[in-house]
Every structure is written in C-alpha cells, then in structure tokens.
Amino acid sequence: MDTKALREKILDLAMRGKLVPQDPNDEPASELLKRIKAEKEELIKQKKIKRDKNETEIFRGDDNLHYEKFADGSLKMIEVPYEVPESWQWVRIRNIANIIAGGTPKTSVPEYYGGSIAWITPAEMGKKQKNMLFENPQRHITDLGLQKSSAQLVSKNSVVYSKRAPIGHINIVPFEYSTNQGCLSFESILVDSNFYYFEIKNVKADIENRASGTTFKEISATAFSDTLVILPPIAEQKRIVAVANELLAIVDKIESEQKDLKNLSTQLKKKVLDIAMQGKLVPQDPNDEPASVLLEKIRAEKQKLFEEGKLKKKDLEEITPVNAEDNAYYGKLPKTWSLTTLGNIGTWISGATPKKARKDYYQNGSIPWLKTGDLNDGYIHEIPDFITELALVETSVKIIPRNTVVIAMYGATIGKLGITTFETTSNQACCACLNVSEVDKNFLFYYLLSYRKQFIDSAFGGAQPNISKEKIVITPFVLPPVREQLRIIGSLTKFESIIHQFVQ
Incomplete structure (x- = not known):
C-alpha cells in the first residue's frame, strides 16, 4: 500500500x-x-x-x-x-x-x-x-x-x-x-x-x-x-x-506494520536463502548426476577453451577453498554436492573506463557500458550509457555476453547484482562471470546474494572500500547437481512471489 x-x-x-x-x-x-x-x-x-x-x-x-x-x-x-x-x-x-x-x-x-x-x-x-x-x-x-x-x-x-x-x-x-x-x-x-x-x-x-x-x-x-x-x-x-x-x-499504523512486515520478509528471505545454500530447501535425488562430475566437465570445458586460445593458462589453475577443511558450515553439505571456489566454475573479468576526454569513445556510441549503479539485484533490461566501437578496440573494456551474472566491487554498491539481458561492456567496478556451463546463472545469482554480507565485511580501503576480482575468485562456492540447482531456483522463486504478495 x-x-x-x-x-x-x-x-x-x-x-x-x-x-x-x-x-x-x-x-x-x-x-x-x-x-x-x-x-x-x-x-x-x-x-x-x-x-x-x-x-x-x-x-x-x-x-x-x-x-x-x-x-x-x-x-x-x-x-x-x-x-x-x-x-x-x-x-x-x-x-x-x-x-x-x-x-x-x-x-x-x-x-x-x-x-x-x-x-x-x-x-x-x-x-x-x-x-x-x-x-x-x-x-x-x-x-x-x-x-x-x-x-x-x-x-x-x-x-x-x-x-x-x-x-x-x-x-x-x-x-x-x-x-x-x-x-x-x-x-x-x-x-x-x-x-x-x-x-x-x-x-x-x-x-x-x-x-x-x-x-x-x-x-x-x-x-x-x-x-x-x-x-x-x-x-x-x-x-x-x-x-x-x-x-x-x-495510515501511520499501516506504514509501521508494513515496515515490520518488510523487515520480517527480509529476514525470512535471508534465512531461506541460507537454508537453500546448505542443501536443506529441497530434497536430494540420488539419481541426479553428482556435482563432482560437473566439476570434471567444467575442467574439460576450460581446457578446450584454452586450446582454442580463448583462455590463458593461469585460468586453468585450480583454486582451493580458503579454510574449507575447518569450516563447519560447508562440512555439512549433501553428499551429491561439491565445495569449490567461484574461480573454479567460470572466468571472472572486470571492465574499464575509456578516457572521458576522448569524445570519440562515447559520442554516438552503440555498445552498452554498464556501471554499478545499473545493477538492480535482478535482470537488467536497459542502461543509459554507451561507448563506441573505437573504445572497445583501443581500451581494455571487454564484452559481457547476455545472461551473465555481474557483481559490484566498489563502495556502497559492493555485492549488488544483476543479470544481463543483452551484450554489454562494463566499468572496472563491475566483475562478471563468463564461461559458466554447468552452473545455472540464477543459482549463481542466488549464491552471490546469500554471500553479500561476507563480501561487504571483507571489503578493504579507505574512502571507497572495495573487494577485488582476486578476492572473488577465491571465495568458496557450493555446487549442487544441475537438476537440484533448478529445483532450488524454483522453490526460491515461488517463496519470493508469496512474500511479495504479503509485503505489497
């Protein structure tokens, strides 16, 4: 109301x-x-x-x-x-x-x-x-x-x-x-x-x-x-x-109750998200292909991309989860799940800002250029800024494909998320996960959402705290079987729909 x-x-x-x-x-x-x-x-x-x-x-x-x-x-x-x-x-x-x-x-x-x-x-x-x-x-x-x-x-x-x-x-x-x-x-x-x-x-x-x-x-x-x-x-x-x-x-009473309900819904969402990432939201199916097999497929896909010259050798290096052995939270995962890192499931890239003094990098540009302010914790359908083909060629900006999960790394927007619905580029404050073949983008989105507080708490710097791409790639990631990922997404989406009806 x-x-x-x-x-x-x-x-x-x-x-x-x-x-x-x-x-x-x-x-x-x-x-x-x-x-x-x-x-x-x-x-x-x-x-x-x-x-x-x-x-x-x-x-x-x-x-x-x-x-x-x-x-x-x-x-x-x-x-x-x-x-x-x-x-x-x-x-x-x-x-x-x-x-x-x-x-x-x-x-x-x-x-x-x-x-x-x-x-x-x-x-x-x-x-x-x-x-x-x-x-x-x-x-x-x-x-x-x-x-x-x-x-x-x-x-x-x-x-x-x-x-x-x-x-x-x-x-x-x-x-x-x-x-x-x-x-x-x-x-x-x-x-x-x-x-x-x-x-x-x-x-x-x-x-x-x-x-x-x-x-x-x-x-x-x-x-x-x-x-x-x-x-x-x-x-x-x-x-x-x-x-x-x-x-x-x-009206004041209604507003107060709405705020209480909104706070409660926020807490419920966090709790349900936490339960989901522990494998406790939906039942496991013994017929699902285990996550360990998915990791092998991801390794094979990365090797293929390396041989095609689309990845560097350093991108093939396995990253061991930090403190994984003594972390009780991750130690209670279902048997069909695997604990890995964000760096192991895809290739993470950050963008760049073409020189503002170069008008030919911006004027009449047709290539979308994403900034952290455009991240809306949902699907991104349009953004206001564009760069030119020349900027793409002469600077270190990179193309981010559609259906890619992007996370903010700087300042007050740390942890903000978005899923692209079009091909775009981004500035250096955004980090995108490419080449994710065995992880559903929506599951990755929900996982990063569940991890937002940890990202914010781990930020460093003075006037503008930030997390780095290096910190993102070593972040632990829980990987369920593909079919269970889809079941988890379905349950979370249904739950959010119900909560939305009550809050409205």
Whole structure:
C-alpha cells in the first residue's frame, strides 16, 4: 500500500470539503472572515500587528466567478484551484494570519545565545518532519539577542514554515519561540492552526512554484502571504482536523506494520536463502548426476577453451577453498554436492573506463557500458550509457555476453547484482562471470546474494572500500547437481512471489 499517496488523498479530500459533512448550523466562513477583520483592526490599534497594505478581498460574483478586490477599489477576476462548499470561502493567507519573519543575532556575541527563547531553523525543522508538533528545541537565544536582531517572538501554537533550504518544512510550535531568517511563522487570527498546518502542506506545490532565486529557491514573506487557501467555518475546521488526525494515525499504523512486515520478509528471505545454500530447501535425488562430475566437465570445458586460445593458462589453475577443511558450515553439505571456489566454475573479468576526454569513445556510441549503479539485484533490461566501437578496440573494456551474472566491487554498491539481458561492456567496478556451463546463472545469482554480507565485511580501503576480482575468485562456492540447482531456483522463486504478495 502506498501510504504517502494515501496521506495526500486524505488531505486532498479534507481541503475540498469531502472528508466530513457540512453542518448548516455552522457560522459560515463569510461571517468568520468579518470577525477576523474586526480582530485584526483591534490588534492594529493595540500595535500588536501592522496594517497590511496589500490586504485584498475575494468574493464570488453574480456570474458565479471569483473576483479579488484590492485596496484601491479595483477588481480582478481570479481562478480558484477547485470548487468548495457554499459555506466556505477562498482567502489569501494574509487575510487570516499575521506572517512573521525571523532573524539571526550576531553569532560573535555570546550574550545573544543560550537563553530561554527557542530559536528555530530549517535545519532543525528537517529533523522533526515526522511529527506535527515541534518539540524539544535544541537552540535558544536570550532576550538581548531577540532585541538586538530582526528575530521576533511568535505566539505559541503558531505554524512555522521553512522558506528556503528547503521550502516546505512545517510544524506547529506549542510554545513561544523565534526563528532565523530561513523561516516564516503563521500566527493565526481566529482560525485553527492545526487546520492550516494541513492546508499549507496541501498547497506546498503552489508555494514552490512561486518561489524565486538562482542558487536556491526561496519564498518571500509577501509571496507566502499571497498564497490562496480555503476558509471553512471554524467548527468545520475543527471537525476536519479531528477526522484527519484519526485517519492519518491509521495510515501511520499501516506504514509501521508494513515496515515490520518488510523487515520480517527480509529476514525470512535471508534465512531461506541460507537454508537453500546448505542443501536443506529441497530434497536430494540420488539419481541426479553428482556435482563432482560437473566439476570434471567444467575442467574439460576450460581446457578446450584454452586450446582454442580463448583462455590463458593461469585460468586453468585450480583454486582451493580458503579454510574449507575447518569450516563447519560447508562440512555439512549433501553428499551429491561439491565445495569449490567461484574461480573454479567460470572466468571472472572486470571492465574499464575509456578516457572521458576522448569524445570519440562515447559520442554516438552503440555498445552498452554498464556501471554499478545499473545493477538492480535482478535482470537488467536497459542502461543509459554507451561507448563506441573505437573504445572497445583501443581500451581494455571487454564484452559481457547476455545472461551473465555481474557483481559490484566498489563502495556502497559492493555485492549488488544483476543479470544481463543483452551484450554489454562494463566499468572496472563491475566483475562478471563468463564461461559458466554447468552452473545455472540464477543459482549463481542466488549464491552471490546469500554471500553479500561476507563480501561487504571483507571489503578493504579507505574512502571507497572495495573487494577485488582476486578476492572473488577465491571465495568458496557450493555446487549442487544441475537438476537440484533448478529445483532450488524454483522453490526460491515461488517463496519470493508469496512474500511479495504479503509485503505489497
């Protein structure tokens, strides 16, 4: 279930008047707006807020269209995003709230910091977006810091909004606070702050579209105040908040259970994969050709390739599994299985990166060039990068046939896997297994998947840890009979399908 889309749908319904029924006994928004205007006038008289010279009034005309009346008496027809119930009204944010900007006291003056006034920044807000309320502030300024800067004291239960870096972090602050210049505060006037927490989240795209700036986008206090929002009756605002919170709590629970289920499914997959690689997932068939015979066939195939000049003599060398004799895990394999190494079952190659300065190596290239970011732990159907025939001839890149298993060796992608569905090349961070005649590609894929943690744990290096091709070829590999490989693959595929249904 897409819980993000579900949350968005709940808010969308709420802001269209479709989440709770309208009550004809509610005071209509038009009357609420009159009371808000009167309250603002009183606050202006008390010098608690300044008069907004950009104040406008939105109304529906006799032609059923929406118009905006400006301070000079002029009218302009406006488009509203959607129709709302008759008892609602469209307003600008400036009509229903006092918008307060922030500031930063000089950091060079210690006396400005460490006081009792919470001082909120977008960076700290970013850590609190999972919750509606902004609690446990980490930074504070003093009364002196407030007086000596453009920071302002904001009433408790106001909505704080990040105006840049990034735009759109939002919380309700249940105590008096101040902010830096990266935030704006919505100090409500006779409207429900909790409702406008949801409404402002709902119009985030519109706010972002009206932001300006080159290095980074920013929404100014004026542009934020111009945001078109809906005004339902105050009683309905509270009903919407109650129902929305109830539904969103259910979505949170679903999401939590989905995460628990996903974690459980991941653990189950690892366990089943581990059981499969011990020969305990499917029963052995005494009629299967044993793996020891497969190894002989692999040796014979390698010898043939050597004689044809397709392999080097060093590729014929047998590699003994490291610590195989005292490894209890591998000592319990079925009798028809064999313990060998990845190097013994095929030829492992890594790729290269043609010089980026050589445009003729890349421009109009038609040969796919695989990177570790293209590995998706599944079949690879398309990749974005290509090189030219010239690059193939003049550099050390190598052709990787279709239906080849590829593993990532570098950095954060160590152990990522993919199976090619087309002929390709790769960069040096990828390692591919060629000439695998007696090992099913899907079984090799599952084995490498089961071994991923060991590969990651054995990585070495500083800024970008890696595993080498040399480390891969000496890695132990359990080889079942071919027919048992296919039975194991069938069981794993069926199990994954069942798990996928539950997780979805």
